[in-house]
Amino acid sequence: MTRPVTSAERALTALRELIMGGELAAGARLGEVELADRLGVSRTPVREALSRLAAEGLVQVVPNRGARVATWTVAELEGVFDLRAVLEPRLTALAVPNARPADVDELDALARRMCEVGSPGPGQDLDALVPLNRAFHDRLVALAGHPALAAALAAAIHPPIVRRNFLTYDEESLRRSLAHHGEIVAALRAGDPDWARAVMTSHIANARAVMVRAARLQTTATATPEEETA
Amino acid sequence: MTRPVTSAERALTALRELIMGGELAAGARLGEVELADRLGVSRTPVREALSRLAAEGLVQVVPNRGARVATWTVAELEGVFDLRAVLEPRLTALAVPNARPADVDELDALARRMCEVGSPGPGQDLDALVPLNRAFHDRLVALAGHPALAAALAAAIHPPIVRRNFLTYDEESLRRSLAHHGEIVAALRAGDPDWARAVMTSHIANARAVMVRAARLQTTATATPEEETA
DNA sequence: CACCCCTACCTTGCATGCAATCGAACGGGG
């Protein structure tokens, strides 16, 4: 997570944010000059960013025909959650013996903060939840100390990632999800890998149910393919 | 597997081959101009290829300081095999219901061919084994019909992939490995996912033992860090 | 003699220009 200093990296992160944030709709055309203007750089770093995003699976590039924001089907989304259901519990269990008290405290803080901004009431801010959630899971991934597993997870998740994640959670599922984070912290503190693994399994299953339902709604809602550039 | 038509794609595949084939040693410096000359293109497609290879994990890029062929430790290699031990058996089991007789025949042909060129004797050709093995596993991945799992696997494996894979197999392990391919074909024909999964689990465990041993030998042999460009 | 600084070269990073390719609109023929 180094500060992007080169133009290419800025373009990369900016584009990622644009796509993940939903500002560039799925299937939207990504013209090089247009993006270059928008980001204030030349086409070269934009091309590099598009290339890397294509490798990540966030955009699809057809030679001589430009790039588009990647789309995914409900089946693909379900596949991703199948995979998360296998990998993330393992990863969580691996994190348990590596978690030092300071690490657990950090995760605890994140979990509590998520409960604050995620609970219904005046302080609710669902947009703030997304980065907190990423921070929580990233921290957990780092604790597992398993680069290959992390790479596999990143490769599988990046594409259909939780685009505008928590906006699709119903209240009950969201409460469950937030509770899971707290329970994972508890399992870490207890040093119980099996417990942590089980909670994460529930966590993914819960998320899966939410996302699949949302995807179904979305695809039926936008049955007519839309064509927009921004 | 489309024929690379653009220079960037040719550079990408060429570089991959160069690295995977061992012509570019791990840690070797990858100068843009040098590679451009070597591949007969300009620096632009080379840069793009390096970028994408960095995303794949085959090379490491430090801003303003160029790219090097990625190196990996024994621990990382073990991590990769941990992951394969989880993912590939699942994937194999998924392939079972999707495998049509024609597909099984194709895999059967590959397995038999591998036995031919892999068995000790006058016809032995270990170099020919590598592409056959890749074809076999790729075919299996395709049959599973699980893009996310395939992406995760590719992300995890690509880096420390089977570089000059079978050269490190001792005779007994190689025989086991070849037998596994045949047995997987049998499990597919029988339509038994559990059988297929079990064989693949053994297959990965066997490969793991071989690769880890080879990596240990190699790292102790080249204890002094070498610095070479080609 | 060791350490530090300064300079010069090399490499990367980015912008821009030109050629090739693709898509679409237009006109002609069936």
Next chain:
DNA sequence: CCCCGTTCGATTGCATGCAAGGTAGGGGTG
């Protein structure tokens, strides 16, 4: 009226030029 060939426009793909940053080597000083 519909279909096909052709031309024009737009966009990508690649090469090259220039500037910024980094590294290595040499000279000077403590």
